[in-house]
Amino acid sequence: MTTYYTDQHEWIRVEGDEGTVGITGHATEQxxxxxxxxxxSAGKVLKKGDEAAVVESVKAASEVYAPVGGTVTAANEDxxxxxxxxxxxxxxxxxxxKIKIADKAELSQLMTExxxxxxxxxx
Amino acid sequence: xxxxxxxxQRTPLYDLHVELGAKIVPFAGYEMPVQYPTGIIKxxxxxxxxxxxxxxxxxxxxxxxxxxxxxxxxxxxPSDFVxxxxxxxxxxxxxxDQGGVKDDFMLTKLADEADLYLVVNASMKESDFAYIAKxxxxxxxxxxxxxxxxxxxxxxxxxxxxxxxxxxxxFLNFMRVTRATVAGVEAIVGxxxxxxxxxxxxxxxxADAEKLARAILADPxxxxxxxxxxxxxxxxxxxxxxxxxxxxxxxxxxxDLVWAIGKRRKTELGFPAAxxxxxxxxxxxxxxxxGVRPDGRAPARDGTxxxxxxxxxxxxxxxxxxxxxxxxxxxxGYVETPFAADGTEVDLLVRGKALPxxxxxxxxxxxxxxxxxxx
Numbered sequence: 499m500t501t502y503y504t505d506q507h508e509w510i511r512v513e514g515d516e517g518t519v520g521i522t523g524h525a526t527e528q529x530x531x532x533x534x535x536x537x538x539s540a541g542k543v544l545k546k547g548d549e550a551a552v553v554e555s556v557k558a559a560s561e562v563y564a565p566v567g568g569t570v571t572a573a574n575e576d577x578x579x580x581x582x583x584x585x586x587x588x589x590x591x592x593x594x595x596k597i598k599i600a601d602k603a604e605l606s607q608l609m610t611e612x613x614x615x616x617x618x619x620x621x
Numbered sequence: 622x623x624x625x626x627x628x629x630q631r632t633p634l635y636d637l638h639v640e641l642g643a644k645i646v647p648f649a650g651y652e653m654p655v656q657y658p659t660g661i662i663k664x665x666x667x668x669x670x671x672x673x674x675x676x677x678x679x680x681x682x683x684x685x686x687x688x689x690x691x692x693x694x695x696x697x698x699p700s701d702f703v704x705x706x707x708x709x710x711x712x713x714x715x716x717x718d719q720g721g722v723k724d725d726f727m728l729t730k731l732a733d734e735a736d737l738y739l740v741v742n743a744s745m746k747e748s749d750f751a752y753i754a755k756x757x758x759x760x761x762x763x764x765x766x767x768x769x770x771x772x773x774x775x776x777x778x779x780x781x782x783x784x785x786x787x788x789x790x791x792f793l794n795f796m797r798v799t800r801a802t803v804a805g806v807e808a809i810v811g812x813x814x815x816x817x818x819x820x821x822x823x824x825x826x827x828a829d830a831e832k833l834a835r836a837i838l839a840d841p842x843x844x845x846x847x848x849x850x851x852x853x854x855x856x857x858x859x860x861x862x863x864x865x866x867x868x869x870x871x872x873x874x875x876x877d878l879v880w881a882i883g884k885r886r887k888t889e890l891g892f893p894a895a896x897x898x899x900x901x902x903x904x905x906x907x908x909x910x911x912g913v914r915p916d917g918r919a920p921a922r923d924g925t926x927x928x929x930x931x932x933x934x935x936x937x938x939x940x941x942x943x944x945x946x947x948x949x950x951x952x953x954g955y956v957e958t959p960f961a962a963d964g965t966e967v968d969l970l971v972r973g974k975a976l977p978x979x980x981x982x983x984x985x986x987x988x989x990x991x992x993x994x995x996x
Contacts, residue, residue, distance in 0.1 A: 530644075530656060530660060530661055530849065531660050531661050531662040533662075533918075533920065533943040533950075534918050534919050534920055534943070534950070536919065536972075552972065554919070554920050554943070555661075556661040556662060556665075556849055556853055556942060556943050556945070557655070557661070557849055557852075557942070558922070559920070559922060578918065581918075
């Protein structure tokens, strides 16, 4: 099980052919209190970089992009009733959706945890 | 000429904001705290439950000096300023020649003082000051006071908190203003604000601002509150944000600000585009400012199109977001007048989807101003 990161502050935790996607702690700190999350429906086909979900804080709306291409298999239904989970546990209970990865080679274009930490430190 | 890459200014409380861990953002040419580590939702709720301190020193303060500055100001505003009593303040609209709203502001007549005290929006202050000085040249002199800071203490405990620092100040009623000493600092204190709650705006010398802010923040009932919660509080209170809900293309009639036209002025006229505006007050306008409540959880932001149930676009959101006290999205905007009645079902076009919503009365959260005969 490995977690990869994008420069748009998404993370994807990969188990076999499936990945779980969310936004990073750094992203939630920048957003502030999350008040609304729109997740994609199961079956939706996404290309890498497609707008996959929307996260809204009190102040503004932001897009969440697909870290890799694939087919959505599940969405975190809990977030519609309790969007604050994204702030409380961004890389845990605050996950957004699961995706069946079309081409695992795309993962090599993402950052490892160490690289992402370096990236954030340099912002 | 202004250069585009103007350096951002700081208020006298900038160092204190940083010390308190504020997230600083550019706003109206200033580096301002958008939130503290508390977070916007808790800051908002704390202000409604107890009391919050806001730095609004970026706003434009000035004094108006002349033989009759109140009468002079009536030439560019529809308010009754001649009838403004000593120790009172009044909301005003600065109008352009076409009757569009150039800015909104508060004007105060302090007891036993000839000069009037003016507070305008931060983003508009240079423009307002130049406009007033030019339009009323020879009738009054506008004296900008960038040497003054402005703090707002808002919330149901504001009176109790400030009375400890300025004994007796809690007797002041809504829209009353006085000079007072607060925590040893000479201040102009008005019972007013921009949250819908009871509270005060306190103008002091920039040099005294930090001392006063620290004295107020020492009260355990008070938290520092950033611009994020200031915006969600004013939106719940149904109060207009200049540049969004009103601007030079909207007039007082369609903006539903007819209450800001003085009774005497409605017949005497003599303000910019007075005949046109009063005709629109009497005959109605094509569009009207309204409150909007989305049925679902998704907020609709400024610029979102409003459609009738047949899909035709009938208006636009001008302020929209999340109301923490309602735990629901709220918005205001303009719709064609036949769709302006409370309860009218509309759709909000958000990210290509039509989200159901209803026209709703404002304020979304009832105002709780201190009226009546003292405490």
